[in-house]
Amino acid sequence: DAKTTQPNSMESNEEEPVHLPCNHSTISGTDYIHWYRQLPSQGPEYVIHGLTSNVNNRMASLAIAEDRKSSTLILHRATLRDAAVYYCILRGLGGGADGLTFGKGTHLIIQP
Amino acid sequence: DGGITQSPKYLFRKEGQNVTLSCEQNLNHDAMYWYRQDPGQGLRLIYYSQIVNDFQKGDIAEGYSVSREKKESFPLTVTSAQKNPTAFYLCASSPSLGVGTEAFFGQGTRLTVV
Numbered sequence: 001d002a003k004t005t006q007p008n009s010m011e012s013n014e015e016e017p018v019h020l021p022c023n024h025s026t027i028s029g030t031d032y033i034h035w036y037r038q039l040p041s042q043g044p045e046y047v048i049h050g051l052t053s054n055v056n057n058r059m060a061s062l063a064i065a066e067d068r069k070s071s072t073l074i075l076h077r078a079t080l081r082d083a084a085v086y087y088c089i090l091r092g093l094g095g096g097a098d099g100l101t102f103g104k105g106t107h108l109i110i111q112p
Numbered sequence: 113d114g115g116i117t118q119s120p121k122y123l124f125r126k127e128g129q130n131v132t133l134s135c136e137q138n139l140n141h142d143a144m145y146w147y148r149q150d151p152g153q154g155l156r157l158i159y160y161s162q163i164v165n166d167f168q169k170g171d172i173a174e175g176y177s178v179s180r181e182k183k184e185s186f187p188l189t190v191t192s193a194q195k196n197p198t199a200f201y202l203c204a205s206s207p208s209l210g211v212g213t214e215a216f217f218g219q220g221t222r223l224t225v226v
Contacts, residue, residue, distance in 0.1 A: 104154045105154060
C-alpha cells in the first residue's frame with residue numbers, strides 16, 4: 001500500500017467545520033482513499049472512502065484533488081464526539097493488497 | 113446484531129506463557145486481520161487471512177501465530193517468543209481483500225504481560 005502524510009494534530013472549535021488534509025503523492029490509478037477514525041481505547045471505525053470523485057455520507061465528506069495526490073476529509077459541524085485520531089490510508093490492487101496499513105494519523109482536538 | 117467480537121477486553125499473563133486472543137465475526141466476511149497498537153502509535157499488521165485455512169504474515173508476525181479453521185473465527189496466539197507482548201490488539205474483518213471495501217474492527221484486547 002502507498003504511503004500517506006497527515007499532520008500530527010489539529011484543533012477546532014465545536015460546531016465549526018473541520019478540514020483534515022492528507023497527502024498521497026505516490027498514489028496509483030487503482031488506489032482507493034480510505035478514512036478511519038479511532039476514539040480512545042476503541043477499535044477504529046470506518047468513515048468514508050473514494051476513488052476519484054468527491055463522496056458524501058452521513059458522517060463526513062471526502063474531497064479528492066483532481067490529480068488525486070491529496071484529499072481532505074470534511075466534518076461539516078464538529079462535535080465533541082468527533083475528537084479522535086483520524087487515519088487516511090490507501091488500498092491498492094498492487095501485489096501488496098494485504099490489508100489496511102495505518103500510519104500515526106491526525107489527532108483531532110475539539111474545543112467546546 | 114452483526115459485528116466483530118474480541119474477548120476478553122483485558123488480559124493479564126505471566127512472562128513466558130502463551131496466550132490466545134479470540135476474534136469472532138458474524139458478518140459473513142471472507143477477510144480477517146490482526147493488528148497490534150502501542151501507545152501513541154498507529155496500527156501494525158500482524159497476520160491476515162483471505163479465506164478459511166489460509167493466512168499470510170503481516171509486518172510484525174514474529175512471535176505470533178494464527179489459525180483460520182472457520183470463516184467466522186480468527187484466533188491469535190501470542191507466544192513466549194514475542195519479546196514485548198504487552199500491547200492493544202485489534203481484530204478486523206472485511207467482505208474481501210477488495211480495496212474498495214470497508215473494514216470493521218472489534219473493540220480490542222489489552223494484553224499485559226508481567
